[in-house]
Amino acid sequence: MKRKNTEHEIDLRSWLFKFRSRWYLFLAFTLVSLAGAYVFVKSSTRIYAFKSTLLLGDQHTGSKKAQELLNLLDVQNKGIKVEDEIGIITSTDMVRTTLKRLDFSVSYFKVPNHWLNTGFDLIKEEQYDNAPFVVKLDTSSLQLVDVPLEVRVLNDKQYELKVKADNTVLYDFKEHSIQQPVSDIEYTKVLEFGKPFKDKYLSLTIERANPDDKIDAKKHYFVLNSMESQVGQYSSSLHVAPIERDARVLELSTKGAIPAKEMLFLNTLMDTYVSRDLEEKNLNGQKTLEFIDGQIASLTDSLRQSKQALSSFRSSNRIANLDVQSNISYEKLSQLEMERSKLSTEKQYYVTVLDQIEDNQSFTQAVSPAVAGVQNPNLANLFSELSRLNQQKAKYSVSATQDNPQMQVIDSEIKSTRNAIVANIKNLIRSTDISINNINSRIGQLESSIAKVPENERRMMDLQSQADFVSKKYDFLLEKRAEAAIALATNTTDKKIVDKAAQWGTGPQNVKPNMIFMLAMIIGLIIPAALIVLLDNVDNTIQGKNDLNNVTNIPFLGVIAHGSKTDKLAVKNNPRSAIAESFRSIRINLQYLMSDKPFKVIGVTSSVSGEGKTFTSVNLSSELAMSGKRTLLIESDMRKPTFGKYFNTHNAAGLSSYLEQGMPLEEVIQKTDIENLDIISCGPIPENAIKLLEQKKMSDLIAKLREQYDYIVIDTPPIGFVAEYFILMKHMDTNLYVVKHKYTSKDMLTQVNELYAAKKLKNIHMVINDLDYNNTYEYGYKKKGSYYYA
Template structure:
C-alpha cells in the first residue's frame, strides 16, 4: 500500500473546505454558545476582590518587661511561626467570632426586571442595606435556615411567602445548633407586612423599609443563614499569605459581590484576631497576679500578729535593747531565717508549678518562672519551648486530624518538654529541701547559743527575728506584685492592622463579558470543528483523489461527476452535462496515457456492487461510439445482469448462450443499440457456472472476432471482491479500469487489487472515481464555478 510522504501533515486548505461545507453547524453552535455565555454573564453576580494588610510581631508576648527578663536570662527567642498565625487567622473559630459580631444572618436578594427572568429567576441581585424590607427574627424560636424564602408583593399591606426545598434544617439561633432535618418543605402563604409569622418551623416579622419601593408583583427572596453556612461561605473566599517569603507582613484577601459586607468582615476579622491575642496575654498576667495575691493575703495576718506580739512584749517587760553579742547572734539568726523563708517560698512556688503541670490545668502554657522572681534560665527556656509547641499544635489542629504525622510528632515533643520541666522542678525542690535542712541546722546552733542569754532578751530577740522575717517576706511579695502589675498594665499585642480592608480595583474578578463571549465563541467553533474532525476520521470511505493516492500506487485516470443518475445514458441524452464531460475527459486521458500502444479491449470492474462500474462501462462505451469509433460492449457479469436498465435488450440470446451453444453465431448474440456505432452483447440467460463458461477457448475466440470488427471492445466485468470471473477475463484485456465510488467505497476494499498490482500481476490498470460531488470535495471545488459550461 502506498504511504504518502505527507500523510502526517495537516492540509489546512482541505480542512477549511470541510469546515466550510458544514457552515450551518458552526453557525448553530456559535449562536447557542454565545446565548449560553450571555445568560451566564447576566446570571452570575459580579464578584470583587478585597484586601487588607496585617503585621505580626517577633515575640508571643507584647510585655517589654518580659522581653527584658528573657534578654537578662539569655533565653533564646524562637519568635512566632507565620504559618501557625495564618492557620489561626483562617480557622473556623476565628471566622465564627468575626461573623457573630456582624449582622449577616439574613441575606436579601432581588429578582430584577431583566427579560431572562420571564423564563426563570436567572438574574438575581443581592441587597445589603438597600433592601426595601427587613426581616426581624425571634432568636428564641426555631427557624428554617439555608432555604430561599420567596416574597412576592401583592399590595401595600400583603405579600405572598413561598418556601420549597428538600432536606431543610430547623435551626436554633440561640445556641446555633440544628434541631432536626426536614425531608421536604413546601408551602405558600399570604401574610401581612409588620405582623409576626409564627408556626412550628419559623418565627419572624417582615417589615417594609424606606430603602426602596416594593411595587405589587415584584419578587424578592431572603435566606436565613446558619452560622456554619456563613463560616463556610466566607472561609472559602478568605486567603491569607505573606507579602514575601519569610515576611511577617500578611495579605488578607477575600472575594464577594457586596463590597460593604466584605470590607466589614475583613476589618472585624482582623480586629478580633488582634483582640484575642491581647486577651490571651492579659490572661497570663492575671494568673500571675492571682497567685501573688493569694500569698500576700496569708502573710498579711501573720505580719500583724508578729508586730502586735513584739509590741506587747516590749511594753510588758520594759525592754528596749539587748547586748551587742545578742544583737549579733540575733542578726545572724534573722539572716538565716530570711534565707530559710526565701528557700521555703521558692520550694512552695516550685511545688505549686509542679502540681499544676502534673494536673494539666494549663499553667505551663501561661506562667513563666521568671515572673515570680525565681530566675532559672533552664526552666524559663523549657517553659518558652513548651508554649511555642502548644501554639504550633493549635495552629495545625485547625485543619489536621488526630492521626496527622506532624501533629503526632508535636504531641511527642510536648510530652518530652513537659517531662523535662517536671524533672527540673523536682531537682529544684530537692535542692531547696537540702538548703532548708542546712539552714535549720545552723539556726538550731544559733538558738542553742541564744538559749544561754537571759530569758527576756532571748524572748525579745525571738519576736524581733520572727517579725523581721515576716516583714521581709511580705515586702518581697509586694515588690513582685508591683512588677507583675506593671507588666500587665504595659502589656500590648504585637499584632497590628496596617491597612484596613478596601476593594482591590474597580472591575469584577469573575465575570468579564469580553472574555466570556470570546470563550463562548471559541467553544461554539471548537465543538463543530471537533465533530467534523471526528466524522472525517471515522469515515473510512474514499474522499477524493488525494485520499485514493494515499492508499494505492495504481495510476489515477479521472473522475465521473455527480449528477442525475436516473438518466442512465447521460452522455447520449445530455452531452453538455458534467457527467458527459467527465467521460469525455476519461476517453481523452485514456488515449493520452496509452499513447502509441495498441489497445482495443477495455475491462471495467470495481470492488463491490453499487460502485457504478456498469454505469461507467455503458457511458464510456457511448462516449467512444459518439467520437466515431465502433464499439462493442460485453456484459460479462452473468450473476447480476443490469444492461436491461440501460438498453432495450432481449435476454433470449447473450454471452452465456453463445459460450454454451456451439450452433449460435456471433451475429445472433450481437444487439444494436440506439447509440450509433455501439453494439452490445448482453449476459443472456443466467448459467449455473459462469466461471466454466468464461474459461472456454470460445471466449478468447469471441474477443478476437470482436477486435477485428470493432475499434474498441468494452467488457463490463463482475466485482473483484465478490467473484473470481474477473481474473479469468483479465487475460483478454489490454487496459483495465477500476471504479471506486466517492464516499461509498471503503479503503480496505482495495487491499486485494493493491497486492496484485504490487506483485506485478496486473498491468495497464487505472483508477476512476465515480459519483464525485464537486461541492463536497476540496480537490475539485473549483469545478463548481464552471457550472455554466454544463447544461
C-alpha cells in the same frame, strides 16, 4: 502493497478547503457557543476579591521596665511562629467567633425581570442593605435554615410567604446547634408586614424596608443561614499567607459577591484576633496579681501581730536598746530566716506548679514563676516549649484527627516536655530542701550563741527579728505587686492592623465578559474543526485523487463528475454537461496513454456493486461511438443484468444465449439509439456463468468481434464479489478500475493492489466516479468553469 508515506502528510490548503466547504458548521457552533457564553455571563454571580494586611509583633507586652522585672511572665527569647498564627486566624473557632459578632444570619436574594428567567431562575442576585424587606428572627424558637423562603409583596400591608423544603433541619440560633431533621415541607401563607409569624418551622417578623420602593424583580426570597454553613462558606474562601518568606506581615484575602459583607468580615476577623490576643495577655497578668494579693493578705495579720508583740514586750520590760553584739547576732539571724523564707516560698511555688502539671493542667492555668522571684531559665524555657507545643496542637486540630501521625508526634513531644518539667521541678525542690536544711543548721548554731544573752534581751531580739522578717517579706510582696500591676496596666497587643480590607482589582474575578466571549468564539471554531478532522480521519473512503494515490500505485486516468442519478446516458442526453466532458477527457487520456499500443478491448470493473462500473462502461461506450468509432458494449455480468436501465433493449437473447445455446451472433447483437454503438446484453441468467466464460467459444467471440469493431467495452462483474473478472482479464487490452467518491473503502483496493504488484494486471487505470467538484479541493477549480456546461 504498502501505502505511501504521503498519506500522513498535512495538506493545509486541502484542510482549509474542507473547513470552508462546511462553513455552516462553524457558524452554527460559534452562535451556539456565544449564546452559551452570554447565558453564563448573565447568570453567573459576580465574585470579587478583597485583601487586608496584619502585622505580627515580637510577642513582648507592657513597658520595658515591667518586662525586665517580670521577665518570667514571657520566657526568654520567646518568639512567634507565623505558621501557628496563620492556623489560629483561619481556625474554625476564630471564624465562628467573628461571625457571632456580625449579623449574617439572613441573606436576601432577588430574581430580576430578565428574559433568561422566563423558564428558569438563571439570574440571581444577592442583596445586603437594599432588600425591599427586613427579616427579624425570634432566636428563642427553632428556625428552618439553609433553604430559600420566597416572599411576594402583595401590597403595602401584605405579603405572601412560600415555604418549600426537602431534607433540611430545624436550628437553634441561640445555642447555634442543629435540633432535628425535617423533610417534605410545602405551604403558602398570606401575612401582614410588621406582625410576628410563628409555626413549628419558623418564628419571625418581616417588615417593609421602604414602602415607597418599587418591586421590580420577578421574585424575592431569603435564606436563614446556620452558623455551620456560614463558617464553612467563609472558611473555604479565607486565605492567609505572609507577604513574603520569613515576613511577619500577613495578607488576608477572601472572595464574595457582596463587597460590603466581605470587607466587614475581614475587618471584624482582624479585630477579633487582635482583641483576643490582648485578652489572653491581660488574663495572665490578672492571675499574677491575684496570687500576690493572696500572699499579701496572709502576711498582713502576721505583720500586725509581730509589731504589737514587740511593742508590748518593750513596754513591760522597759527595754530601749540592745547590746551591739546581740544586735549583730540577731541581724544575722534575721537574714538567715529571710533567706529561709524565700527558699520556702520558692519551694511552695514549685510544689504548686508540680501539682498543677501532674493534674494535667495547661501552662496558661499554672501560676507564673515570677511571683516567688525565682530566676530559673531552664524551667522557664521548658514552660515556653510546652506552650508552643500546645499552640501547635491547637493549629493542627483544626484540620486533623487524633489518629493523624503529626498529632501523635506532637502529643509525644508534649508528654516528654511535661515529664522534663516534672523532673526539673522535683530536682529544684530537692535542691531547695538541701539549702533550707543548711540554713536551719546555721540558724541553730546562731541561736545557741544567742542563748547566752540575758533572757529579756534574747526575747527582745527574737521579737525584733520576727517583726523584721515579716516586714521585709511584706515589703517584697508589695514591690512585686506593684511591678505586676505596672505590667498589666501597660499591656499592649503586638498584633497590628496595617491595612483595612479593600477590594482587589477593578472588576469581578470569575466573570470577564470580553475574555469569555473570545474563549466562546475560539471554542465555537475549534469544535467544528475538530469534528471535521475526526470525521475525515474516521472516514476510510476515497476522497479524491490524493487519497487514491496514497493507497495504490495503479496509474490514475481521470474523474467522472457528479450528476443527476436519473440521467443514465448523460453523454447522449446532455453532451455539454460536466459528466459528458468527464468521459471525453477519459477517452482522450486513454487514447493518449495507449497510443503506442494496439488496444481494442476495454474492461471496466470495480471493487463492489454500486460504485458506477456499469454507468462508466455505458457512457464511455457512448462517447467512443459518438466520436465516430464503431463500438460494441458487452454485459458480462450475468448474475445481475442492468443494461435494461440504460437502453431500450430486451434481454431475451444475449451473451449467455450465444455461449450456451449457440444462438447466431447476428441475433445476439442489438442496435441502440446511439449511432455506431451496439450492445450484447447478458441474456437469460445461466446456472453457471463462470463455466460459460471459460469456454473457448468466448475467446473466439472476442477474436471475431475485434475484426468487426474499433472498440469493445466489457462491463465485468465486481472484482470483490465473483471471479468472472479474472477469467475475462485475458481478453482485455486495457482495464479501467472504477472507485466511487466517498463510497469506495480504501481497504477494498487491497486485492487489486496485490494483483498489480504481482504483475498479473497490465494496462490498468483508476477512475474516480461521482466526484462533486464543489466538495473537493483538488478539483474545486472546475466549478468555476460551470458556464462551459449546459
